[in-house]
Structures are given as C-alpha cells and as structure tokens.
Amino acid sequence: MEKRVTFRGWLLPVLLLAPQVAVTLVFFFWPAGQAVWQSLFIPDPFGLSAQFVGLGNFEFLLKDPYYRASFVTTAIFSSLVTLISMVPALWLAVLADRLIKGSGTYRSLLIWPYAVAPAVAGVLWLFMFNTRVGVIAWYLGLLGYDWNHVLNGTEAMGLVVVASSWGRISYNFLFFLAGLQAIPRSVIEAAAIDGARFWKRFWTIVFPLLSPTTFFLLVVNVVYAFFETFGVIHTITGGGPQQATTTLVYKVFADGFVGQDLGSSAAQSVILLVVVGILTVIQFRWIERRVHY
Amino acid sequence: MATVGLTDVRKTFGRTEVIHGIDLEIADGEFIVIVGPSGCGKSTLLRMVAGLETVSAGEVRIGERRVNEVEPMDRDIAMVFQNYALYPHMSVFDNMAYGLRIAGRPKAEIAERVRAAARMLQLEEYLDRRPRQLSGGQRQRVAMGRAIVRKPAVFLFDEPLSNLDAKLRVQMRLEIKALQRELGVTALYVTHDQVEAMTLADRMVVMNEGRAEQVGAPLEVYARPATMFVAGFIGSPPMNFLAPADLNGAAAPALLAALPPGTAAIGIRPEHLELVPADRAVLSGSARYTEALGAETLIHLARPEGQTLTMRIAGSPEGIAPDAPLHLAAAPATIRAFDREGRAIVPT
Ligand SMILES: Nc1ncnc2c1ncn2[C@@H]1O[C@H](COP(=O)(O)OP(=O)(O)OP(=O)(O)O)[C@@H](O)[C@H]1O
Ligand SMILES: [Mg+2]
Numbered sequence: 099m100e101k102r103v104t105f106r107g108w109l110l111p112v113l114l115l116a117p118q119v120a121v122t123l124v125f126f127f128w129p130a131g132q133a134v135w136q137s138l139f140i141p142d143p144f145g146l147s148a149q150f151v152g153l154g155n156f157e158f159l160l161k162d163p164y165y166r167a168s169f170v171t172t173a174i175f176s177s178l179v180t181l182i183s184m185v186p187a188l189w190l191a192v193l194a195d196r197l198i199k200g201s202g203t204y205r206s207l208l209i210w211p212y213a214v215a216p217a218v219a220g221v222l223w224l225f226m227f228n229t230r231v232g233v234i235a236w237y238l239g240l241l242g243y244d245w246n247h248v249l250n251g252t253e254a255m256g257l258v259v260v261a262s263s264w265g266r267i268s269y270n271f272l273f274f275l276a277g278l279q280a281i282p283r284s285v286i287e288a289a290a291i292d293g294a295r296f297w298k299r300f301w302t303i304v305f306p307l308l309s310p311t312t313f314f315l316l317v318v319n320v321v322y323a324f325f326e327t328f329g330v331i332h333t334i335t336g337g338g339p340q341q342a343t344t345t346l347v348y349k350v351f352a353d354g355f356v357g358q359d360l361g362s363s364a365a366q367s368v369i370l371l372v373v374v375g376i377l378t379v380i381q382f383r384w385i386e387r388r389v390h391y
Numbered sequence: 392m393a394t395v396g397l398t399d400v401r402k403t404f405g406r407t408e409v410i411h412g413i414d415l416e417i418a419d420g421e422f423i424v425i426v427g428p429s430g431c432g433k434s435t436l437l438r439m440v441a442g443l444e445t446v447s448a449g450e451v452r453i454g455e456r457r458v459n460e461v462e463p464m465d466r467d468i469a470m471v472f473q474n475y476a477l478y479p480h481m482s483v484f485d486n487m488a489y490g491l492r493i494a495g496r497p498k499a500e501i502a503e504r505v506r507a508a509a510r511m512l513q514l515e516e517y518l519d520r521r522p523r524q525l526s527g528g529q530r531q532r533v534a535m536g537r538a539i540v541r542k543p544a545v546f547l548f549d550e551p552l553s554n555l556d557a558k559l560r561v562q563m564r565l566e567i568k569a570l571q572r573e574l575g576v577t578a579l580y581v582t583h584d585q586v587e588a589m590t591l592a593d594r595m596v597v598m599n600e601g602r603a604e605q606v607g608a609p610l611e612v613y614a615r616p617a618t619m620f621v622a623g624f625i626g627s628p629p630m631n632f633l634a635p636a637d638l639n640g641a642a643a644p645a646l647l648a649a650l651p652p653g654t655a656a657i658g659i660r661p662e663h664l665e666l667v668p669a670d671r672a673v674l675s676g677s678a679r680y681t682e683a684l685g686a687e688t689l690i691h692l693a694r695p696e697g698q699t700l701t702m703r704i705a706g707s708p709e710g711i712a713p714d715a716p717l718h719l720a721a722a723p724a725t726i727r728a729f730d731r732e733g734r735a736i737v738p739t
Contacts (some may be wrong), residue, residue: 176397280477284472284473285476285478285479287443287470288478290462291441291442291469292490292491293464294493302489307480
C-alpha cells in the first residue's frame with residue numbers, strides 16, 4: 099500500500115516546504131556560497147579591500163605542513179571520539195538491557211552526563227587533570243606518572259578525546275538501549291535454545307539486528323566529533339600544544355578569528371565541506387549496504 | 392528422544408503464583424497437548440520446560456535428568472514460537488543451519504541435514520530467501536525446519552498455528568502430527584484451540600488458572616470430563632449444564648433416582664440429546680433457531696425455565712417448526728453428574 103500523501107495543487111506543498119527550504123538557504127547555502135567566494139581572495143589587514151588570488155589560498159594550504167598535520171589530527175581525534183563514545187555506550191546498554199529490576203534508576207543516572215554542556219564538561223575535565231591542582235593529575239603523580247597535557251601533545255589529545263566522548267556515551271546509550279529493546283525477546287530465546295551462549299548471541303543475532311541504530315549513531319557521532327567538539331578543545335587546550343589538538347574545525351576558527359587570515363579560513367571551510375561530503379557519501383554507500391533493516 | 396517429567400512444578404512472578412503445582416509424566420515419543428483458556432499458564436509451563444523461565448518450585452526432568460538449573464541450550468530441546476522468532480537477517484538456509492553451526496557440525500553434514508529438512512517441509516526453493524520474503528505458512532515451516540534439523544529429544548510448540556488462516560491451520564496440523572510420528576520425538580504442544588488439542592494429542596492436559604484439571608487421552612477427556620470446567624471447555628458446542636431440579640419431564644423421576652447422591656449439576660453433550668415422545672421425555676423446550684451445517688444440524692432450544700440448550704443431530708431433518716415444543720431425553724449412561732465443587736462424580 100502506498101503511504102505517500104498526494105496533493106492536488108502546488109501551493110500547499112510549496113508552503114509546507116518553504117520554511118525548511120528557507121532555513122537551508124539562509125543558514126547553509128548562503129554562508130557556503132560566501133565561503134567559496136571569500137576563499138578566492140586575500141583581504142588586507144584592515145578589511146577595506148581584497149585581492150583576488152584565484153586558488154592561491156588552497157594552494158598555500160595544501161603545501162602548509164601544519165594544515166596537513168591538522169588532517170591527521172582530525173582523523174585520529176574523530177575516530178577516537180566516535181569509538182570511545184560508542185563502544186562503552188553499547189556495553190552499558192547491553193548490561194541495562196539484561197537488568198530487569200532498577201533499570202529505571204540505572205538509566206537515569208547514565209543519562210545525566212548528556213545534560214552537561216560541552217564547554218562545562220571541558221572545564222570539569224580540565225580541573226581534574228590540571229597539572230598543578232587536578233585530582234587525577236595528583237594521583238598520577240603519586241603513582242610516579244608526571245601528567246602534563248600542557249606540554250605533552252599525546253596527553254593533550256587523550257584529554258580532549260575523553261572530555262568530548264564522555265557526555266556522548268549517555269546519548270549513544272539511550273539509542274542503543276532503545277535499539278536493543280526493539281529486538282524481539284523470542285528471537286534471542288530461539289538463539290539460546292539453538293545453543294548460542296551470550297557472546298555468540300551478541301555477535302550473530304543482537305549486533306546485526308542492532309546495525310541500523312549503530313549506523314545512525316556512527317553518522318551522528320562523526321558529525322559531532324567534527325563540529326561540536328570545538329567548545330571542549332577551546333576550553334581545555336586551545337588547540338595546543340604545538341597544534342597537537344588543532345582539528346580542521348578548530349583551525350578554521352584559529353586562523354580566521356584569531357589569526358585574521360579570512361581568505362585561508364574560508365578556503366579551509368570549503369575543504370571541510372568537501373571532506374564531510376565525501377565522508378557522508380562513503381558512510382551511506384558503503385556501510386549502509388551492510389546494514390540489515 | 393526422551394521422557395519428560397514434571398513434579399509439583401510451580402511458578403511465581405513476584406508474589407503471585409501462576410502455576411500451582413503440576414505433575415505430569417510424559418512417555419518417550421508421546422505427543423502431549425496443553426490446552427486451556429488465555430492466561431491459564433500454558434506458555435509459562437512450556438517455557439519452564441524449555442529453560443526460558445526459572446522453576447520456582449518442584450522439579451523438571453528430561454530423560455531422567457533434573458534440568459531445573461540447566462541452560463536451555465543444554466536441555467536437548469527445540470522450540471517453535473507463536474511468532475516463529477526467525478532470525479530476520481539470515482536466509483532460510485542459515486536460519487535452519489544456525490544451531491548445527493554452533494554445535495560445530497561439519498559443513499557437508501549441515502548442508503545435508505538442512506536440505507533433508509527443507510525437502511520434508513517443501514522449502515527447497517526458498518532456501519536463499521529472507522524470512523520477510525515468505526508467507527506466514529512458509530515462515531511457520533522454516534520455524535519447524537529449524538526445530539527438526541537439530542534432532543532434539545523434545546519438541547516444544549507454543550501456539551505455532553495461531554497466526555495462520557483456518558485452512559492452512561488444518562493442513563499444518565496434519566503435517567505436524569505426521570512429522571512427529573515419523574521422527575518419533577516427544578512433543579509438548581500448547582494451544583487454546585480445543586480442536587487442535589483433540590486431533591493432535593496422544594494425551595492432553597486441560598489447564599485452568601494454573602492447575603491441570605485433567606490429563607488424559609482426548610476421547611477419554613471428552614467422554615469423562617473430570618470437572619465442569621473441562622466438560623465446558625472441551626467440545627464444541629459445549630456440554631449443556633442443568634440442575635437436577637430442571638428435569639421435569641414425564642420420565643424425569645426415574646432418571647433422577649438413578650443419579651448418584653450429592654449431584655449438584657448434570658451435564659449432557661449436545662449429541663446425546665434426542666427427540667422423544669412426551670411420555671418418555673425428561674426435558675422440554677422450544678427450538679429458537681437451527682443451524683444446518685449439512686452433515687449435522689445444531690438446534691438451540693429455549694426452556695420455559697429460562698436456560699438455553701444446544702442439541703446436535705445428524706443430517707438436516709425437516710419439520711422442526713420454530714417455537715414448537717420439543718420433548719427431549721438422553722441415555723442415562725451419557726449423563727455426567729457433578730458435585731457442588733464442579734467435580735465429576737464417578738458412578739461406583
Ligand atoms: N513475566 C511475567 N511477569 C508477571 N506475570 C506474568 C509473566 N508472564 C506471565 N505472567 C502471568 O502468568 C499468567 C499465565 O501466563 P501465560 O503466558 O502462561 O498464559 P497462557 O496460558 O500462555 O495464555 P495465552 O493463551 O494468552 O498465551 C498470566 O496471568 C500472566 O499475566
Ligand atoms: Mg501463551
């Protein structure tokens with residue numbers, strides 16, 4: 099049976115679509131167009147005039163070792179954030195799904211971190227790991243480990259990854275739990291009778307049936323790691339040390355608003371747009387094919 | 392192939408007890424049907440045998456081994472669920488092969504056994520399909536196939552036919568029976584359909600509110616129901632129940648004298664009522680409406696005292712005028728007597 103609604107005239111559908119189209123035009127296409135336009139110019143330091151340089155900004159960027167390093171940083175950062183925000187969430191959801199009594203309390207407790215704003219979460223983690231007053235840094239010191247994310251790039255990366263992932267675990271947990279509870283009990287029971295023990299059932303039945311949820315979360319979390327972690331990076335490391343935590347998005351901000359190199363910043367936005375476009379295509383074309391709906 | 396034994400099996404959910412102590416000994420290869428109204432605890436009982444619910448008290452044995460604490464996979468059983476519970480992301484072949492693969496059987500043997508089961512169930516053309524590409528009847532067969540390829544000691548069925556249409560249900564009923572005969576596997580089958588129970592069972596267990604009211608061969612249960620509940624539940628249309636005082640025809644005093652002492656109610660099957668002349672009648676009533684089914688006719692009668700009776704006669708007799716008074720009798724041997732608690736009084 100066709101579930102589509104059909105309209106007689108064209109006025110109503112156009113009216114219904116208009117808000118969505120308007121929002122997309124004003125907040126996406128217009129700025130995107132501006133970015134593409136600006137990426138072709140180098141403005142003077144006072145913003146009074148701009149010199150047309152064609153693809154010069156892009157050429158310069160692609161030769162810039164810092165910019166190339168930022169690509170690698172972004173790849174590492176996004177993969178780690180996605181992984182660390184999804185795997186524990188799935189694990190917790192599997193545990194909660196098995197729990198019958200008290201699952202309400204358990205669930206509410208696990209949801210709390212999501213209510214913490216990213217920048218605040220960043221500050222919390224920063225306090226805990228502060229090299230002079232941080233609780234965890236102090237304990238690490240007792241254990242003989244000299245924690246200093248201000249100087250050590252790897253430690254800085256670890257800290258922003260954990261701070262960015264932490265709150266997301268709650269969000270992912272909610273979706274995983276809903277996905278798990280949508281799997282019919284009897285299918286799991288049938289597998290148990292067929293001889294599959296817990297982990298076997300998990301890998302052969304539960305995980306495949308959960309794949310639409312996992313795929314959705316993968317897309318959402320990659321987008322999050324790219325764009326919404328700015329606040330965390332800004333509060334904890336400010337992109338340092340030596341740009342060790344400068345992701346592509348952070349670099350757009352740093353070069354454009356701090357460095358006032360608007361042409362380069364615009365060119366970076368355009369490249370970012372292309373990267374995200376490619377990622378999305380890969381995700382939908384390649385991974386979605388393996389998803390069982 | 393194994394025997395199954397239940398000894399005073401009970402189940403409590405929280406504080407409410409839903410199974411109040413069931414005893415049952417099932418012989419090797421026997422087909423047992425558990426029948427009863429919705430919510431009486433049939434599924435719960437079956438799931439305790441499967442190991443999907445814990446046993447609150449009592450003992451479940453499969454082939455002389457106590458299995459209360461044994462995991463479902465170690466009980467050597469297979470189960471067919473009401474909603475089939477097929478693995479939606481696997482082909483029909485993989486659905487049936489799943490258990491064998493986990494058991495680590497060689498590839499060739501798995502293919503062999505799955506194909507044999509598919510042939511038996513006429514599923515050969517569908518082995519590559521996903522469950523959602525099959526009709527309800529085909530899905531049902533796949534669920535059956537998944538159960539039989541593993542050659543379990545016991546089959547458990549929880550209302551496997553209730554999602555099928557009437558015609559398919561009759562067909563599958565026959566197939567299940569034939570399959571079970573052929574394989575000789577002990578079977579426990581839950582249904583709320585008494586026709587299924589009558590046709591499939593070697594012995595049936597009639598359950599009511601968590602108790603087994605009667606266990607026996609179908610015809611035995613039909614002919615000698617142990618309680619008024621069983622008498623009313625098994626048989627369609629159900630048995631007619633009357634108080635002894637309702638018998639007021641010319642021949643009633645003789646019949647009443649023959650009833651065992653303590654009779655609070657009597658039951659007469661619709662087919663045991665017959666039309667007789669007034670001087671031999673124990674009952675009377677008038678035909679309200681008749682349902683001619685071809686091979687038989689059901690006559691629904693209203694009695695002056697207010698009750699309705701159902702009578703079943705062979706063929707489609709002419710000349711039963713609406714509202715004409717009819718005189719009825721039944722052979723004394725066919726009349727069941729029940730005491731105040733609704734238990735059958737066995738004539739001594
Ligand atoms: N998990 C549970 N928690 C609490 N009560 C339950 C649970 N499962 C079943 N019950 C109760 O146990 C009783 C028996 O349920 P069961 O599912 O065995 O009935 P059934 O005979 O199979 O009924 P149906 O023919 O409708 O399937 C019902 O009163 C039901 O409410
Ligand atoms: Mg049931």
